[in-house]
Amino acid sequence: MxxxxxxxxxxxxxxxxxxxxxxxxxxxxxxxxxxxxxxxxxxxxxxxxxxxxxxxxxxxxxxxxxxxxxxxxxxxxxxxxxxxxxxxxxxxxxxxGCEEPKAVSILLRSVNEDLLKEYERELKHALSAVLSIYKDSRYVIGGGAEIMEIAKTLRKKAETMEGEERMIYEAFADSLESLVMTLINNSGMKPIVAMTTLKKKHLSSDGAAYGVNAIKREIENLDNKVVEPYLIVKSWLISAVELASTIVGVDEVIISFKPKEEQSKTSKE
Missing domain, CATH: 3.50.7.10 (GroEL)
Known part of the structure; x- marks a missing residue:
């Protein structure tokens, strides 16, 4: 001892x-x-x-x-x-009180497990956005402004084409505008009036920065007010196009059902 x-x-x-x-x-x-x-x-x-x-x-x-x-x-x-x-x-x-720490912890608290998981997801999204800014400091105007500009560009390109190619460009523009329409609906605005106003703004020479202000429920110039990291917008656009291309490339979908005998056994059990 x-x-x-x-x-x-x-x-x-x-x-x-x-x-x-x-x-x-x-x-x-x-x-x-x-x-x-x-x-x-x-x-x-x-x-x-x-x-x-x-x-x-x-x-x-x-x-x-x-x-x-x-x-x-x-x-x-x-x-x-x-x-x-x-x-x-x-x-x-x-x-x-650590000096220039290379690691930190964030404490999340909630009244229940489900809400805590939601907090964690939102925090990860926020940190991902901050990280993307460090990787690439470029940003685009948010509130649907950047999406409306892309859709406008696609429609202009479609005017120079014919047949199926024109339909593809127009369909792409429609799908992008549907995202802005979702934002408008979630903001509690009148969808038809708001979308019409937004399209008119983007057709003007100084309307590229106009988007949806969800807090005020207005269509306004969001330059330096609402921004999105360039890398995040680029990432979801690429992912969306790749997914759509995969779905379009599928010739047929075969749905497999259980045999009747197996279904009856399962129901009895």
């Missing part, structure tokens, strides 16, 4: 010498080690997941060390505050 206690004390002494005041450990921490750490004013957090350890490493700029005796001052991470807070039956540890 004395030898074991000496080993534990040596490991704790190494942590103390490093100047650490908080220790995060993936595994459990011996009770004796916890007592020594506490006496030296060091907070110990145990059973931290590997993924969380890696995030802490990136956030605090510390270095994960497998042996406590290898811990030195230059391997320590830095944070201004480490605190514990309880949420109902769960306790969470917050590491705050």
């Amino acid at each position: 004395e030898e074991e206690e000496k080993i534990i004390r040596d490991k704790v002494d190494a942590i103390v010498r490093s100047g650490a005041n908080v220790v995060f450990c993936q595994k459990g921490i011996d009770e004796l080690a916890q007592q020594y750490l506490y006496k030296n004013g060091i907070t110990a957090v145990r059973r931290v997941k590997r993924s969380d350890m890696e995030r802490l490493e990136r956030a605090t700029h510390g270095i994960i060390t497998s042996d406590p005796e290898d811990i030195t001052a230059d391997k320590l991470g830095k944070a201004s505050l480490v605190r514990e807070e309880a949420f109902e039956n769960e306790k969470l540890v917050f590491v705050e």
